[in-house]
Amino acid sequence: MAESHGEAKGQKAGAHTETDGGHHGGAFPPFDSSNFASQLVSLAIAFVALYLIVSRIALPRVGGTIDARQNKIEGDLAEAQKLKDESDAALKAYETELANARANAQAIGNETREKLNAASEAERKALEAKLAAKLADAEKQIATTRTNAMSNVRGIAADAAGAIVQQLAGVTPDANAVNSAVDASLKG
């Protein structure tokens, strides 16, 4: 190590006198100015190369990957949100549809019920009218029958009265007188 150091020194004309390396390494290596030029040149080349690699290739590449991932995540989240919105809308549409259908069914039911009610009402009225007419007919017939019967009763009563008078008095009574008497009796 001392030799290599001496060699390095040897290559440099007018090297510092403090570094004639008899014991390990001579000068403290970090302060040995004979190495500065080599290190600076290497550092410049290495660092410029690193800078170019980093700025031209590495950072755009890694940054692009990270951005792509970020975009993908955001895109996926947006997609999920969109799908959720869509399903929400579909659910809402379904519910409206259901409510409409229910209202429709109700309306149809009501209408049908009203129609049936009206029909049965009409039928009932017709029936009632018919029954009333029949009743009126029957009543009229009864009245006629009764009148007839009454007139028959008068005739029979007049005859009977005439016969009774003849039987009792032996005279044939005046028909008109008998009739008026029967009438009066019937009225009474």
Next chain:
Amino acid sequence: MKIDPIHQFNIEPLFTLGHIGNHTIAFTNSSLFMFIAVLLIALLMLASGRELVPGRLQSVAEISYEFVATTIRSTAGAEGMKFFPLIFSLFMFLCVSNLVGVIPYTFTIASHLIVTAALALLVFFTVLIYGVYKNGLKFFSIFVPHGVPIYILPLVMFIEILSFFLRPVSHSVRLFANMLAGHIALKVFAGFVAMLGFSLGALGWVGGVLPLALTIALYALELLVAFLQAYVFAILTCIYLNDAIHPGH
């Protein structure tokens, strides 16, 4: 058995590249580890996949990206992202080279002041040039704090200017000294184990348990320091750049 904690910092030329003036430009072990760091970063950032669900390597690459980006945004604001490649390069270069340097028999680039000073000066001049380019003379208002009474303003300005120009010194020495001291301490304690064992025999090996435990603890600390110093260097860069971007504060 002799402990030589300085040996690990030696620069050993592997081959000569050429000459600039009377300086010999050699490809050294330091150069080797610089390129290893660059290679590792390139591998990490480029070989990792681009999956939607990241694997381990890709996660590390993305976490590094996000970590540095968050650091910049929180210290220098969204405008600081202009310097994202620079700060990312600095942070990754130092972090990877420091972590590689903790492995035994490797070389720690940041244990040489010239390297950390060069990086700190790069930051310093970036701040200075960008600050003047973007804000013109208003940039120098960073030397004039608000609400300071006029009679002590010259003194405060002097201190501000001094601290501004000392920034590259503290910026570089902090990193350099941390790496250097940590590695020396690690080497000394690790050396004790071997020294005790070789000089005292069986008893020494038993007694070596104590420095060994210390070495392990220090090693864990050094792992933390390796990351932390790279982070400190990066975040200080952000704070300095913030001055250039928003000199009003």
